[in-house]
Amino acid sequence: MLKTLLLTGAAGGVGKAIRPLLREIAEKVVLSDMVDIADLASHETFVKCDLSIREEVDAAVAGVDGIIHLGGISVERPFELILKGNIEGVYNLYEAARHNGQPRIIFASSNHTIGFHRRDEKLDGNSSVRPDTLYGVSKCFGENLASFYFDKFGQETLSVRIGSLTAKPQNSRMLATWLSAQDFVSLCARGFEAPRLGNAVVYGASDNFESWWDNSHAAFLGWKPRDSSAKWRAEILAEAGKEDPTDPAHIYQGGGFTKLRHPADG
Ligand SMILES: NC(=O)c1ccc[n+]([C@@H]2O[C@H](COP(=O)([O-])OP(=O)(O)OC[C@H]3O[C@@H](n4cnc5c(N)ncnc54)[C@H](O)[C@@H]3O)[C@@H](O)[C@H]2O)c1
Structure with a gap:
């Protein structure tokens, strides 16, 4: 059990979904985000922090052990x-960790590192990255x-290439990529508890x-996901109808992200 966990991006969708489950991991949770969070539970505090501002990241990281x-x-x-x-945000986080006792980091990476x-x-663990967006490239940087x-x-990290963390799968792609909040939190717990995590x-x-992914290279974590998209499978496949097999969104693991225009092209 950690004494104090820092959760960055706590105001976002994943942050909201996992906050109620973090008591399993830590006695106290420091929430941080660039936008305010008001509804704090008794074990939570809030530190406002723009990740691109080094001093603010230092203040958020000071005193946490995960x-x-x-x-x-x-x-x-x-x-x-x-x-x-x-880019600046994750660099500032690692520099703050380096100067504040090197707490373990669970880094929310993405399936868009391998979307193509x-x-x-x-x-599996030996597959190359094939990012599908500038966003995916930034997660490869992390x-x-x-x-x-x-x-x-010697800074230890577990990078989790999150598939789709939503309340339930919303389309046929998510039948493969769906990750429940509970399974993500149990993975984070294993990352903090493993005697030796490394990178x-x-x-x-x-x-x-x-399933498109094989985690046997990380068997040492002892993580066993308990949830499954299977209970929504029939309903989703019925709605999905016949997908166009020539559509890049159905060919590639990154789905629709592989078809997005360069953001500079409007
Ligand atoms: N939700 C998913 O299915 C999924 C899939 C793959 C990866 N991820 C990753 O998981 C993380 C959380 O995803 P999410 O869906 O909750 O995203 P989100 O966009 O809902 O939340 C991200 C949060 O980060 C904050 N933020 C953005 N820029 C910031 C900055 N410069 N300084 C401080 N805070 C900043 C935002 O205010 C927001 O609250 C992200 O890193 C995302 O890339 C999520």
Whole structure:
């Protein structure tokens, strides 16, 4: 059990979904975001922090013994925004960690680091990155920064390539990519509890019937997802109808992100 966990990006969708479950991991939770959060539970405090401002990140990280880093840009956006939130932001976080006792970091990476792999490929720990957006490229930067900070400074990180963390799967792609909030939190717990974490990258999906990802390289974590998209499978497949097999959104793992225009092209 951690004494104090920092949750960045706590005002976002994933932050809201996992907050009620974080008592399993930590006695106290410091929530942080660039927007205010008012509805604090008794074990929660709030620190306002723009990840692109180093001093604010330092203040958020000071005194914590674990970090779940959700903060930043979570979809394709103009590069200037991605630069602030996901490049400068993750650098500031690792520098703050380096100067504040190196608390373990769970980094919310993304399936969009590997989005241009086809759906008929099974990916594992040796698969190359194939980002599908500038956003995906920024998550590759975060994973690489984690690797560098481990090899150089011993900072431990679990990067989770989150599939789709939503209340329930919303389309046929999410039958493979869906990750329940509870399974994500149990994965974070394993990341904090593992005797030796090092720098690990795992695919974040529940125990779904459809599966594109093999996490056997991370078996040492002992993570067993309990939830599954299967209970919505019949309903979703009935609604999905016949998908166009030539549509890149159905060919590639990154789905519709593979078809997005460059943000500078409007
Ligand atoms: N939701 C998913 O299915 C999914 C899938 C893959 C990866 N992820 C990753 O998980 C994390 C959380 O996702 P989400 O869906 O909750 O995203 P979200 O956009 O709902 O929340 C992100 C939060 O980060 C904050 N933020 C943005 N820029 C910031 C900055 N410069 N400084 C401080 N705070 C900043 C925002 O205010 C927001 O509250 C993101 O890093 C995202 O890339 C999510």
